[in-house]
Amino acid sequence: MSAGGRRRRGERAEPSRKQLMVAAIDCFARLGYQGTSIDRIARDAGVTKGAVYCHFRDKEDLLFEAVKDRVGSFEHQVLRAVPAGQDVVLALRNVAEACFFHATVSNHRRFIITLMVEALDTNPRLSAEFRQMLRRFRGFLASIVRIGQEQGVFRRDVEPEVASSALMGGIMGAEIEHYQDPQVVDLRRVLDLLIDQTLAWLAPARASTAA
Amino acid sequence: MSAGGRRRRGERAEPSRKQLMVAAIDCFARLGYQGTSIDRIARDAGVTKGAVYCHFRDKEDLLFEAVKDRVGSFEHQVLRAVPAGQDVVLALRNVAEACFFHATVSNHRRFIITLMVEALDTNPRLSAEFRQMLRRFRGFLASIVRIGQEQGVFRRDVEPEVASSALMGGIMGAEIEHYQDPQVVDLRRVLDLLIDQTLAWLAPARASTAA
Amino acid sequence: MSAGGRRRRGERAEPSRKQLMVAAIDCFARLGYQGTSIDRIARDAGVTKGAVYCHFRDKEDLLFEAVKDRVGSFEHQVLRAVPAGQDVVLALRNVAEACFFHATVSNHRRFIITLMVEALDTNPRLSAEFRQMLRRFRGFLASIVRIGQEQGVFRRDVEPEVASSALMGGIMGAEIEHYQDPQVVDLRRVLDLLIDQTLAWLAPARASTAA
Amino acid sequence: MSAGGRRRRGERAEPSRKQLMVAAIDCFARLGYQGTSIDRIARDAGVTKGAVYCHFRDKEDLLFEAVKDRVGSFEHQVLRAVPAGQDVVLALRNVAEACFFHATVSNHRRFIITLMVEALDTNPRLSAEFRQMLRRFRGFLASIVRIGQEQGVFRRDVEPEVASSALMGGIMGAEIEHYQDPQVVDLRRVLDLLIDQTLAWLAPARASTAA
DNA sequence: CATGAATGAGTTTTCATTCAT
DNA sequence: CATGAATGAAAACTCATTCAT
Numbered sequence: 001m002s003a004g005g006r007r008r009r010g011e012r013a014e015p016s017r018k019q020l021m022v023a024a025i026d027c028f029a030r031l032g033y034q035g036t037s038i039d040r041i042a043r044d045a046g047v048t049k050g051a052v053y054c055h056f057r058d059k060e061d062l063l064f065e066a067v068k069d070r071v072g073s074f075e076h077q078v079l080r081a082v083p084a085g086q087d088v089v090l091a092l093r094n095v096a097e098a099c100f101f102h103a104t105v106s107n108h109r110r111f112i113i114t115l116m117v118e119a120l121d122t123n124p125r126l127s128a129e130f131r132q133m134l135r136r137f138r139g140f141l142a143s144i145v146r147i148g149q150e151q152g153v154f155r156r157d158v159e160p161e162v163a164s165s166a167l168m169g170g171i172m173g174a175e176i177e178h179y180q181d182p183q184v185v186d187l188r189r190v191l192d193l194l195i196d197q198t199l200a201w202l203a204p205a206r207a208s209t210a211a
Numbered sequence: 212m213s214a215g216g217r218r219r220r221g222e223r224a225e226p227s228r229k230q231l232m233v234a235a236i237d238c239f240a241r242l243g244y245q246g247t248s249i250d251r252i253a254r255d256a257g258v259t260k261g262a263v264y265c266h267f268r269d270k271e272d273l274l275f276e277a278v279k280d281r282v283g284s285f286e287h288q289v290l291r292a293v294p295a296g297q298d299v300v301l302a303l304r305n306v307a308e309a310c311f312f313h314a315t316v317s318n319h320r321r322f323i324i325t326l327m328v329e330a331l332d333t334n335p336r337l338s339a340e341f342r343q344m345l346r347r348f349r350g351f352l353a354s355i356v357r358i359g360q361e362q363g364v365f366r367r368d369v370e371p372e373v374a375s376s377a378l379m380g381g382i383m384g385a386e387i388e389h390y391q392d393p394q395v396v397d398l399r400r401v402l403d404l405l406i407d408q409t410l411a412w413l414a415p416a417r418a419s420t421a422a
Numbered sequence: 423m424s425a426g427g428r429r430r431r432g433e434r435a436e437p438s439r440k441q442l443m444v445a446a447i448d449c450f451a452r453l454g455y456q457g458t459s460i461d462r463i464a465r466d467a468g469v470t471k472g473a474v475y476c477h478f479r480d481k482e483d484l485l486f487e488a489v490k491d492r493v494g495s496f497e498h499q500v501l502r503a504v505p506a507g508q509d510v511v512l513a514l515r516n517v518a519e520a521c522f523f524h525a526t527v528s529n530h531r532r533f534i535i536t537l538m539v540e541a542l543d544t545n546p547r548l549s550a551e552f553r554q555m556l557r558r559f560r561g562f563l564a565s566i567v568r569i570g571q572e573q574g575v576f577r578r579d580v581e582p583e584v585a586s587s588a589l590m591g592g593i594m595g596a597e598i599e600h601y602q603d604p605q606v607v608d609l610r611r612v613l614d615l616l617i618d619q620t621l622a623w624l625a626p627a628r629a630s631t632a633a
Numbered sequence: 634m635s636a637g638g639r640r641r642r643g644e645r646a647e648p649s650r651k652q653l654m655v656a657a658i659d660c661f662a663r664l665g666y667q668g669t670s671i672d673r674i675a676r677d678a679g680v681t682k683g684a685v686y687c688h689f690r691d692k693e694d695l696l697f698e699a700v701k702d703r704v705g706s707f708e709h710q711v712l713r714a715v716p717a718g719q720d721v722v723l724a725l726r727n728v729a730e731a732c733f734f735h736a737t738v739s740n741h742r743r744f745i746i747t748l749m750v751e752a753l754d755t756n757p758r759l760s761a762e763f764r765q766m767l768r769r770f771r772g773f774l775a776s777i778v779r780i781g782q783e784q785g786v787f788r789r790d791v792e793p794e795v796a797s798s799a800l801m802g803g804i805m806g807a808e809i810e811h812y813q814d815p816q817v818v819d820l821r822r823v824l825d826l827l828i829d830q831t832l833a834w835l836a837p838a839r840a841s842t843a844a
Numbered sequence: 845c846a847t848g849a850a851t852g853a854g855t856t857t858t859c860a861t862t863c864a865t
Numbered sequence: 866c867a868t869g870a871a872t873g874a875a876a877a878c879t880c881a882t883t884c885a886t
Binding site for chain 5: 016047048049050051054055
């Protein structure tokens with residue numbers, strides 16, 4: 001009770017599991033998995049090392065939980081940002097907007113990108129998880145493109161899968177540039193240009209009039 | 212004779228410094244800086260741990276030497292691929308081609324991307340080095356765009372800096388996707404589409420009126 | 423249970439921090455700082471290397487803690503041995519007695535002398551600490567001399583600072599000789615002679631004719 | 634020949650063995666045996682590590698050679714400073730003078746004291762060497778005292794061995810204080826006082842009343 | 845649940861020593 | 866003699882994990 005842990009009435013018990021997740025996500029996003037020690041996470045969460053093992057089997061478990069949390073949350077956000085039946089052009093813009101939001105306001109996107117790169121050859125299981133996530137995301141973008149093609153809004157001689165790869169890569173790459181050099185790379189403008197470019201490219205050939 | 216690396220006469224001294232660099236670059240590219248132990252590098256290079264310290268002050272020194280080597284080499288390759296006075300369209304295609312080459316045949320590009328992401332918050336000095344490199348690269352791409360604009364080959368209402376950010380991000384992102392999922396992401400096709408898209412976007416307006 | 427130091431219930435927690443300090447002091451006194459490995463200290467204390475880092479930041483921290491502990495303890499002993507208002511002659515004898523005690527029964531004096539010599543050019547910060555300690559000690563001795571002079575017990579044409587330097591040096595030197603060659607150098611007799619000599623020298627001139 | 638090693642005509646080949654000894658003595662005096670690396674000595678001597686092994690079997694051999702060199706040289710100096718048949722009072726003053734000289738002009742005395750303390754429990758063989766040296770030195774001082782006693786210049790109720798221990802300890806201790814705090818401890822004055830004190834003590838009792 | 849001391853394996857680094865040239 | 870690359874053992878330190886309380 002003297003050890004600072006007592007909460008006042010109504011102070012929402014702040015389950016330390018949640019705090020640990022928050023701290024872990026932040027640390028992993030900035031320092032990577034290998035660069036983050038359990039001790040660091042615990043300290044940031046305001047508990048001791050031992051407490052981590054009350055909630056998670058080991059460091060990897062914490063990692064997977066964090067990834068599941070962030071990936072799920074992000075995908076949910078994107079789906080919410082793109083209601084079914086929406087204008088496909090608006091849909092693509094909204095996806096970019098969601099990415100922008102999560103890349104600047106939260107560090108969810110950076111968390112994903114950082115761990116994805118790190119996991120490539122060091123954590124096959126995690127890497128597989130990310131692979132699935134990217135496939136879902138590309139599939140999602142490709143489906144938007146496909147709908148646009150069916151609606152006659154997009155030209156038909158473009159493979160939706162390749163186009164979605166290019167778009168997704170463009171978004172990720174722009175983010176990395178921005179994390180690296182926020183003073184020079186204005187993420188908003190780069191993403192806007194990226195979407196404009198994509199839409200122009202997808203516009204049916206005639207006298208292409210992108211939004 | 213059993214005592215390790217002693218070479219017999221005429222056995223081509225195979226300067227172990229070079230071998231250490233090669234091993235280090237490969238390990239760092241795949242496992243990251245923190246994920247690579249000195250011991251691993253030494254073993255891969257066929258020497259003992261101690262030998263590493265014969266050639267490099269410490270692990271970080273080895274890292275910086277490796278980065279300097281790879282970045283320098285890559286930039287040299289790109290400059291060679293784009294002779295001065297070349298057609299700007301061809302120039303952009305050649306840049307993409309060089310990236311494709313170094314992303315698939317060697318692992319130089321992956322080395323750079325992996326370390327760039329890892330260094331963000333863990334190694335400010337290295338991160339600054341990468342920041343400079345990206346600025347040079349963006350500046351180089353922007354100069355090509357600018358020349359195209361002066362030649363009337365590219366439209367003039369596009370800011371070269373933003374366009375080069377989008378292009379560079381697109382390349383890096385496509386590479387990451389490819390490293391993640393080589394079976395699904397055909398880097399060549401994605402890069403081709405990326406360049407096509409960029410060139411279409413840069414094409415002088417005939418009737419195209421993008422927002 | 424086999425996993426080492428886990429104590430059974432009631433087994434008197436024997437705080438290992440204390441044991442580590444004891445082991446460290448003993449090792450440093452005999453082997454010097456550089457000659458003592460963390461592993462050695464841990465083994466002597468009956469714990470593993472890792473435990474050391476549980477209680478001390480690093481080897482140097484352990485060193486400074488040990489020095490602080492011993493120096494403080496020794497100064498405390500000396501002050502207790504020389505109550506305020508005591509006969510100055512008795513005071514000097516008691517100081518020598520305290521040194522004798524800590525040089526033979528414990529190894530506190532040897533600890534201080536060993537580290538003081540080693541630190542000279544290898545650890546400026548520690549050396550400064552010892553410098554302060556010696557200044558305090560000399561100041562303390564000088565104050566006794568000064569009081570004796572005021573009381574008319576000691577002659578007045580002697581500088582207390584120089585006299586205290588000679589006395590302190592005499593004590594330290596005698597100890598070193600004794601550590602070196604305990605069979606030949608009888609520390610008690612040398613210290614006694616030293617004090618006799620000092621007191622004779624400090625005695626008010628009656629007919630004393632020094633060369 | 635390009636490697637800087639070529640000497641001009643007449644430049645006295647400066648046998649590197651000598652330079653290595655000089656460098657070793659200096660390093661050992663300041664940093665101790667364990668605190669000095671072979672590489673450091675070699676660098677200070679202007680050669681490479683390997684060269685050390687051309688002249689000395691190993692680090693310990695270099696140590697013993699250095700000790701032999703310094704101890705021999707110092708004893709020789711002292712003997713020269715005290716010609717046989719000299720006035721015993723002058724003899725003691727000259728010994729102190731020789732110590733002062735070698736403690737301030739060269740670092741021979743510090744070399745001896747540093748290694749003597751370090752060797753105590755870490756190098757029994759070296760420690761034995763120093764023990765012999767101290768015995769010789771004490772014997773030498775004791776013989777002077779004894780001669781003085783026979784000449785009636787010194788009182789006879791003092792044991793020469795104990796007196797010489799006190800004197801030798803006083804000299805060593807004063808030196809250590811001076812190495813520690815040269816700005817506060819004026820070695821010359823402390824040694825002078827020490828000799829005065831000793832001589833006063835040794836003066837035949839006329840009215841001298843020690844406590 | 846939570847703490848914090850402790851373990852033990854693994855990491856970076858140092859350094860005396862060897863040896864082909 | 867001298868060099869300098871290389872070895873190998875030992876050192877300091879880190880950190881995920883365990884466990885008694």
